[in-house]
Amino acid sequence: MLLPLQQDAPLLHDIASVPSDQNRLDLWWLGQSGFLIKWADHSFLFDPYLSDSLTKKYATTDKPHVRMTARCLDPAHLTGLTLVTASHLHTDHLDAETLIPIAHSHPGLPLFLPGPIIPDAQARLGDAPFTYLPLTHGQRHQEKDWSIEGVAAAHNDLKTDDQGRHHYIGFILRCGPFTLYHSGDxxxxxxxxETLRPFGCDLMLLPINGNKPERRVAGNLNGTEAAALAKACRARLVVPCHYDMFEFNTVTPEEFQHACARLHQPHRILQNGEKLTLFRQTDASVVAPCLPR
Incomplete structure (x- = not known):
């Protein structure tokens, strides 16, 4: 099994030790599509999967979810969260064993998710004390110094309800001088x-595991597509995700790396539990360079 670069106490210490600075943003990859982002006094948690619930659920089926990378931390030990997201209903993005402990340590925590899935999410999470906040394409929730906005996602189609609300979404997070895009699946x-380019994203977080119908799972961008999307949207940096979690549904990041190199798209490959730091220069509106690894 792959081991996180940082795990448990060292990872939690690294998260807690980040200074509060409006011109600095720190991000940790928590595995699959899960990311923790710290900016100023805020902590934004995107689509965390920090349990073995799917491995247990499918252990005796013809689609075993054999975990490839060890869990990097216990979700019950996270503190000071500003929000959490669930981009859609699939368990590796909306996991009861991850989210219920978070809710009980953060009563009333905002959970941003597609409106049509809220009844199913509530049934899955029971009495977990979240504040459920729906988002759909183009809908923005604005706070004093940050905002989050929904972007339609196709997994595999642009499914909507009878009110036109999307079942699958990504998220645009704006916090101070930084703009990030988490695509969901x-x-x-x-x-x-056309939707993404005007945001001028400093960072895009994109899946690379591809779309293979023979897996009997909904698909995603592959590595070449993720690199091309970041380039087309003029992203200053792109980080891949949604791999190295389950043996039946993974890829290596080499295709993504080669495509980024060919397109001259700045990118960064993270290990599970690794931190990425962006700085906004105080005298210029650019992100300090981050070299690909």
């Missing part, structure tokens, strides 16, 4: 570039 679809 998505394929490339019409209008995605």
């Amino acid at each position: 998505t394929l490339w679809h019409d209008g995605l570039i």
Whole structure:
């Protein structure tokens, strides 16, 4: 099994030791599509999967979810969260064993998710004391110094309810001088570039495990597509995700790396539990360079 670069107490210490600075943003990859982002006095948790619930659920089926990378931390030990997201209903993005401990340590914590899935999410999470906040494409929740906005995702289609609300979404997070895009699970679809390019994203977090119907799972961007989407949207940096979690549904990041190199797209490959830091220069509106690894 792969081991996180940082795990448990050392990872929690690294998270807690980050200074509060509006011109600095820190991010940790927690595995699959899970990321923790710290900026100023805020902590934003995106689509965490920090349990073995799927491994247990599918252990005796013809689609075993054999975990490849050890869990980097116990979700009950996270503190000071500002929000958490669930981009759609699939358990590796909306996991009761991850989210219920978080809710009990953060009563009233905002959970941003697609409106049509809220009844199913509430049934899954029981009496977990979240504040459920729906988002759909183009809908923004604004706070004093940060905002989060929904972006339609195709997993595999742009599924909507009878009110036109999307079942699968990504998120644009704006915090101080930084703009980030977390795609959730998505394929490339019409209008995605036109939606994303005006945001001028400093960082895009994109899946690379691809779309293979023989797996009997909904698909995602592959490595080449993720690199091309970041380039088309003029992202200053792109980080891949959604791999190295389950043996039946993973890839290596080499295709993504080669495509980024060919397109001259700045990128960074993270290990589970690794930190990425971006700085906003106080005298310029650019992110300090981050070299690919």
